[in-house]
Amino acid sequence: MPSTVALLSIALMSCVMSAAVLGSLLRADVRGVARWCTAYGIFSVGIVLILASSRVSPWLGVAFSHGLFLVASFAILQGAREFFGRPKAMVSEYAAVIGVYAVLLYFSYVKPNLDASVAVSSGYFAYVRGAVGWTVLRHRPRQRPAYSYYFLAIASFVGTALHIARSAAYGLGFDHQAAFLDPSPLNIAFLGLGILSFPFMSIGMVMLAHDRLAERMERLATVDELTGALIRRAFMERAAAAVTTAQAHGAPVALAILDLDNFKAVNDHYGHAAGDCALEHFASTVLQTLRPGDLFGRLGGEEFAILFPATREAEALQLTNGLRMAIAARPCGQTPYTFSAGVDEFGPGEKLARVLARADAALYTAKALGRDCVVMASSHGESDEQLAQPG
Structure with a gap:
């Protein structure tokens, strides 16, 4: 059976490697990673102090190291909340950390009781692990692959169950711990299982960080950086898929092509920075106005498109x-601008390219009619156009 010292040495190596791997992701600037990296570094220092407890003062080897474990665990929870953009901690939780540490000091120096100390600290660790798991499941982005999030959540909940069992075992008197490094079978079992949770937790954190990086890369590949609209390729792919789905269910779909009026003159008169500002303003207004399910893409330059699922051309x-x-x-x-648009509806089985061409023709009609207006071209021919004029 491995000794408690050997198990703690393995835990130390695991924490150092976890801190190194998470540290390699710091330059990626993923929220929460810095706290996770710091937490594993603090764990490492605490384990070193425990291993050196026979050669340093008892206060430094036990009391201070336990305080480091409390802070490190709390930092992991804070990192999880920060990763999802949530408040990092509640005031009551800060008070709880201080209160738990005070209780540990009381059972270490005022009324020594190692079993009570283990029960209290394990109860605290169970709360932290459970809160991490709940945070991951509660705020998991539904559009992202679920595997990495479930991995970390399960690792957290397994740790919660382990610490609840440990707290109950010593708190209810099922076992007695004579020393922190007591080589009893139950203590070694708890230490061994607890040590396994370190790499599983860090692997889950790294998986979440990589998913966030993959999301960034996907966004760079599909979203126009200036406007936040889908780039042309992404818009065409998603629009075609949405049209196919709608047609399979017999639902109407409409398309609008929008073009900022006299945009070259805007750039020439106000400068390209002002032109970019106009594009950003236009896209921001569109994105705030769109309904859930609508698609917005930049076809090129100052030309954009909107796909309206479950929508007739008049709407x-x-x-x-x-x-x-x-x-x-x-x-x-200080950069006034207007836009013109052409609108059309998909007929049964019609492809995106055909409707784009008709909507584009309606857009040119809107330009010819004086700009700053919206023209609707009938899906049966351009002679049946309707106009939404300024005013």
Whole structure:
């Protein structure tokens, strides 16, 4: 049977490696990773002090190291909340950390009782692990692959169960611990299982960080950096898929092509920085106005497209004209601009390219009619156009 010293040495190596791996991700600037890395570093220092307890003062070897374990565990919880953009801690939790440490000192120096100390500390660790698991499940992004999130959540809940069992075993008197490094079978079993949780937790954290990096890369590959709209390729792929799904269920779909009016003149008169500001303002207004399920993409330059699922062409005309009026009501500072648009609806079995061509033709009609208006081209021919004019 391995000794408690051997198990703690393994835990030390695990924590050092976890801190090194997480440290390699610091430059990626993923929220929470710095706290996780720091937590494993603190764990490492605490374990070193425990292993050196026979050669350092009891206060440093036991009391201080236990305080480090409390802080490190809390830092892991804070890192998990920070990763998901949640408040890192509640005031009551800070008070709980201080209170638990005070209780540990009381059972170490005022009324020595190692069993009570183990029960209290394990109860605290159980709460932290459980809170980490709940945070991961509660705030897991539903559009991301679930595996890495479930991995960390399960590792956390297993740790919760382990610490609850340890707290109950010593708190209810099922076993007695004579010393922290007591080589009793139960203590070695708890230490061994607890040590296994270190690499599983850190692996889960690394998996979450890599998922966040993958999400960034996917966003860079699909979203226009300036406007936040889908790039042309991504828009065409997603729009085609949405149209196919809608047609399979017999649902209507409409499309609008929008183009900022006289945008070259805006750039020439106000400068390219102002032109970029106008594009950002336009895209921001669109994104705030879109309904759930609508798709917004930048086709190139100052030309954009919106796909309206479950929408008839007349309603798409109203929505697009409402957007035009919203921009008129909230202009872009010192860079005024307008846009024109063409709107059309998909017929049965029609492909995206065909409807894009008709909507584009309606857009050119809107330009010819004086700009700053929305034209609806009938899906049966361009002679049946309707107009939403300024005002």
